[in-house]
Amino acid sequence: MDLSERQRHILYEFLNEENQMYTAEELANKYKVSKRTIYNDLQDIREWISSKGLELCIKPGTGIWVNREKNDQETICKIKNELSDFKPYITPLSKEERVKAIISILLKESDTVTISDICSRTGISRTTFYNDLNDVENWFKRFDLDVVRTQKKGVALEGDEDNKREAIISFLTENLDESQMLSLLEINNNYANTMKKPGDNIVIDLFSTYLSNINLEPIKIFVNESQKALGYRFTDSAFLALVVHIAMAVKRIKDGFNITIDEQKLNFLKQNPEYEISKLLSKKIEKEYEVAIPEAEVGYITLHLLSGKINQSYKEELNPSLNNCVATMIETAGSILGMDLSNDEELSKGLNLHLSATYNRLMLGMEEKNPLKDIVLEKYAQLYSTAKIMAEVFEKDTGYSLDDDEISYIMMYLGAAIERAKGTQTKKVYAVCPTGLGGAQLLVANLKNKFPDIVVKGTISMSEAESLNDPEVDAIISTVNFKNDNFPVISVSPFVSETDMVRIYNVLNVETSKFQSKRSANNLKIANKEEIPAFISIISDLACFVDRLKNKLAIKMSNETYLGLIIHLALRLSLSSKEKDLFKGQSFKLTNDKSEVDSVIYEEMKDLCKKYPFTIMDEDILAIKAYMSLNSEDVTK
Structure with missing residues (x-):
C-alpha cells in the first residue's frame, strides 16, 4: 500500500526526532483535519511501517510514537530517505478561507477565469467550488456586482468600475485590522510579518496585486495636508480608506479603467468645501504619479472626505x-x-459627530x-x-x-x-481605538469606571500615538498593538475584560475594587510570615515531584492540570496528621498485579514521604493517575 502525502508527512515527523510523541488532537490541529481522520491515517501508517519491521505505538491518554530499538536505526534511515521526496503538504482551506480565495481571484482578474484554474489555485475540487459559489455571489451582490457563469469558459465578474473598486477596498478593510493596514502602507514592509490569522495571506496577496508597485508615502503626506486644510483629522480607519482609495484609483486609471458618477450627485458634492480640497489633492496626485485625474475621481475623493469618521479632538463643531x-x-x-x-x-457630542458622517454616507x-x-x-x-x-x-x-x-x-x-454614569478616576494615560469615536468613548468609560486612579488625558489616533512623547503620561492604552519607544502600550479590548485589568494592573500598579477583591479572595491564607519560606519549599518540592513523574512517564500536561495536581498534593500533605480519621481506604502495596505506572508513581512518592511523612494510600495513586489522564486500563488496576 502507498501512503498519502499527509500520512508521509506525519510519519516523517515521528522518525525525524528521537522520542517524538504527539497526541491525536495535536496532529488533528496541525493538519486541520478531524481526529477520526488522524486515527484512520495512523492505522495506515502502523500497517505500512509494520511491513518494514517497525512499530507505531498508540496509547490513548498518553500519546503516539514510533518504538525504537538500537538495531532499528538503519531501517529508520532507509524509511526517511524513502519519505524525503514528498511534496509540501498543503493544509486544506476552511470554508471561509475558500470563499475568500475565490473572491480574491475574481477581484484580481479582468477577464473570465476557468473553473479548472480557480480549483488549481485554491486546491479545491469542482464540487467544492460550486458549493461555495453561492456565498461568493452573495458577497458580490452587496456591491451590485454579478458573478456571471459562461458555458465552457468559466466565471467572470461584471459591474461598474466604481463598484468593483469599492468591493476591493471593502475586502481589504473587512479582513485586515487597522494595525495590519498601517503596516502594509509602510515602506519596504515585509508582508509575512503582517499576517496574524489563517486566510490573511489571501487578503494580503490581493493588496500586493494592486498596490505593491505604488509608492504610498506621497499619498499619505497629501492626505495629511488635506486634513490640515479642512481643519480636522480623520480616525485611523477613515484615513486608511482614503489612502487606499487614492492608490487604487492611480493603479486602475493607469490600467485604463475609469469610473463614472451621477451628475446630480456630482453637483451636490461641488457645493461642499471638501470638493475644493479634493481638487487640490488631485492636482498633487497628477503631478506625483503622472496620471490624469478625471472629474468623477475628484467627486469620489470628496465622498471620502465627507463620509469619513472624524476624531472628536480635532473638530468640535457639531451638525x-x-x-x-x-x-x-x-x-x-x-x-x-x-x-x-x-x-x-x-x-x-459623540453621537452628533458620528451620525453626521453616517448621514453623509447614507445620502x-x-x-x-x-x-x-x-x-x-x-x-x-x-x-x-x-x-x-x-x-x-x-x-x-x-x-x-x-x-x-x-x-x-x-x-x-x-x-x-x-x-x-457608574463611576468617576492617578496614573495618566492616552486611549487609542482606531475603530472610531464610539469605540474610544467605550474604552475611556470602562477605564474610568474600573480604574478610579487612572486619568485619561484624551483619545488620539494610532499614527499620533506611535510618536507620542508627553512627559506627563504614564502609558498608552490601546485596542490595537503597536510600539512606542517612550511609553508602555497596553493592549486591551474596548470592554476592558478581567484579563485586560490584570494587564493594566501589572504595568501601572493601579487597583480597582473589583480586581482587588478577586485577588484577595484568590490569595492563599498563610497564618504568619514565618510560615512563608516553609510553604514555598513545599510547593517547590511538589513541583519537582510532578516534573519527575512527567519525564519518567513521558506524558504532557496543561498548565491548569499541572497546577491542579500540585495544589491537590499540597492539601494532601496538610491533612497528613489527620490520616486515620480522613482516609478509610487501604494503604498502597506494590504487588505483582500493579501496573508499571503504579510502580513509577509509588517509587517517587516514597522519596516524598522521606521529607513529609505520610502513608501512601490507594486513593493517592488513583488521584495522581486521574490528574495525569493516564489510560483507563491503568487507572482501574
Whole structure:
C-alpha cells in the first residue's frame, strides 16, 4: 500500500526526532483535519511501517510514537530517505478561507477565469467550488456586482468600475485590522510579518496585486495636508480608506479603467468645501504619479472626505441640523433605561459627530461596517432594543434607516454613557481605538469606571500615538498593538475584560475594587510570615515531584492540570496528621498485579514521604493517575 502525502508527512515527523510523541488532537490541529481522520491515517501508517519491521505505538491518554530499538536505526534511515521526496503538504482551506480565495481571484482578474484554474489555485475540487459559489455571489451582490457563469469558459465578474473598486477596498478593510493596514502602507514592509490569522495571506496577496508597485508615502503626506486644510483629522480607519482609495484609483486609471458618477450627485458634492480640497489633492496626485485625474475621481475623493469618521479632538463643531434628532434619541434612551442622560455632553457630542458622517454616507450611497459589531451585540445585548428605537427616531427625522452595523455603533456610545454614569478616576494615560469615536468613548468609560486612579488625558489616533512623547503620561492604552519607544502600550479590548485589568494592573500598579477583591479572595491564607519560606519549599518540592513523574512517564500536561495536581498534593500533605480519621481506604502495596505506572508513581512518592511523612494510600495513586489522564486500563488496576 502507498501512503498519502499527509500520512508521509506525519510519519516523517515521528522518525525525524528521537522520542517524538504527539497526541491525536495535536496532529488533528496541525493538519486541520478531524481526529477520526488522524486515527484512520495512523492505522495506515502502523500497517505500512509494520511491513518494514517497525512499530507505531498508540496509547490513548498518553500519546503516539514510533518504538525504537538500537538495531532499528538503519531501517529508520532507509524509511526517511524513502519519505524525503514528498511534496509540501498543503493544509486544506476552511470554508471561509475558500470563499475568500475565490473572491480574491475574481477581484484580481479582468477577464473570465476557468473553473479548472480557480480549483488549481485554491486546491479545491469542482464540487467544492460550486458549493461555495453561492456565498461568493452573495458577497458580490452587496456591491451590485454579478458573478456571471459562461458555458465552457468559466466565471467572470461584471459591474461598474466604481463598484468593483469599492468591493476591493471593502475586502481589504473587512479582513485586515487597522494595525495590519498601517503596516502594509509602510515602506519596504515585509508582508509575512503582517499576517496574524489563517486566510490573511489571501487578503494580503490581493493588496500586493494592486498596490505593491505604488509608492504610498506621497499619498499619505497629501492626505495629511488635506486634513490640515479642512481643519480636522480623520480616525485611523477613515484615513486608511482614503489612502487606499487614492492608490487604487492611480493603479486602475493607469490600467485604463475609469469610473463614472451621477451628475446630480456630482453637483451636490461641488457645493461642499471638501470638493475644493479634493481638487487640490488631485492636482498633487497628477503631478506625483503622472496620471490624469478625471472629474468623477475628484467627486469620489470628496465622498471620502465627507463620509469619513472624524476624531472628536480635532473638530468640535457639531451638525446643527441633527441637534434636535440627537437630543430626542438620548431622551428616548433615558426614559427606556430609567436614567437621566441629558447632561452627558460626551454622549451628545459623540453621537452628533458620528451620525453626521453616517448621514453623509447614507445620502451618497456608501456603507460602513462596524468591525466590533458582533462583540458589541453580545456584550451589550440588553441595549439592542433601546438602540433600535433610537435608530427609528433617526429614520423618522432623516428618512434613512440604520442597519445593525450602525445600531451597534449607537450601542457603543450608549454603553459608554452607562459606564460613565457608574463611576468617576492617578496614573495618566492616552486611549487609542482606531475603530472610531464610539469605540474610544467605550474604552475611556470602562477605564474610568474600573480604574478610579487612572486619568485619561484624551483619545488620539494610532499614527499620533506611535510618536507620542508627553512627559506627563504614564502609558498608552490601546485596542490595537503597536510600539512606542517612550511609553508602555497596553493592549486591551474596548470592554476592558478581567484579563485586560490584570494587564493594566501589572504595568501601572493601579487597583480597582473589583480586581482587588478577586485577588484577595484568590490569595492563599498563610497564618504568619514565618510560615512563608516553609510553604514555598513545599510547593517547590511538589513541583519537582510532578516534573519527575512527567519525564519518567513521558506524558504532557496543561498548565491548569499541572497546577491542579500540585495544589491537590499540597492539601494532601496538610491533612497528613489527620490520616486515620480522613482516609478509610487501604494503604498502597506494590504487588505483582500493579501496573508499571503504579510502580513509577509509588517509587517517587516514597522519596516524598522521606521529607513529609505520610502513608501512601490507594486513593493517592488513583488521584495522581486521574490528574495525569493516564489510560483507563491503568487507572482501574
